[in-house]
Amino acid sequence: MSQPVKDRFDDVPRTSGRVGAHRAEAPGMNGWVVLLWSFVAALVLIVVGIFVALVMMGRITLFPAADDTTAPTPEPTGVVDTSYSVLILNATPEEGLDDQLRETLINAQWPDDLISYGPAGQQDFAETTVYYVAEADELAAIGMADLIGGAHVEQSDFYANPNDPEQKQLVVVIGLDDASTQPEPEETPAE
Structure with missing residues (x-):
């Protein structure tokens, strides 16, 4: 049998009995x-x-969903200011509602000379509305709406006086909702 050939690795001294990296200690652990x-x-x-x-x-x-239950903002309370001129328009087929509303305002201490009234150009207006022109008039319009029984309040310059833009004016348009709530005249039975 022949002997293996010697090479340079045959002369390396063996210091430990372990051979290979898998037997080495884990460093630092x-x-x-x-x-x-x-x-x-x-x-x-x-x-x-x-x-x-x-x-x-x-x-x-x-x-979480956005919280829509924010604190409600208080609605502004109106102020009854009798220095405003008032135009009352009856926009219902029932006659005399404008005169009844005029009497209600006079009984609430509104000056008679500041109240104008008459029929409107239409007779099918749905909801009684108080119109005001400027932002500063809003509280007076709310006060007027409360005084006449809870009408709708809306800002509009449609009824503004072009000759006197500084005039303090409120316009009340009586609607069908107010006509239907008026008391019916009682019929007396025939005797």
Whole structure:
């Protein structure tokens, strides 16, 4: 049998009995570091598990919907200001409603010379409305609407006086809703 040929690696002295990298010690890994990393991993898993459980039970909402229940803004209360001139227009087929509303305003201490009234150009206006021109007139319009029984209030320059833009004026258009709430005259039975 022949002998293997010698090469330069045959002269390297053997210092340990181990051969290969898989038998080498893990450098820098000791028991305390492994224990610390295990503790951190367990803590993270526990916290994530609790969070997921709370989400699934509905105790935590990830993406809450916008809250539409904001505090309601108080509606401005009106002021009855008898210095305004008032135009009353009857926009219903029932005659005399404008005169009745005029009497209501006079009974509420409104000066007679500041009240004008008459029929409107139409007879099918749906809702009784108090119109005002400027923002500063809004509280007076609300006060007028409360005084006549809760009419709708709206800003419009349609009824503004072009000759006197500074005139303080309110316009009340009587609608069909007011005509239907007027008391019916009682019929007396024939004797």
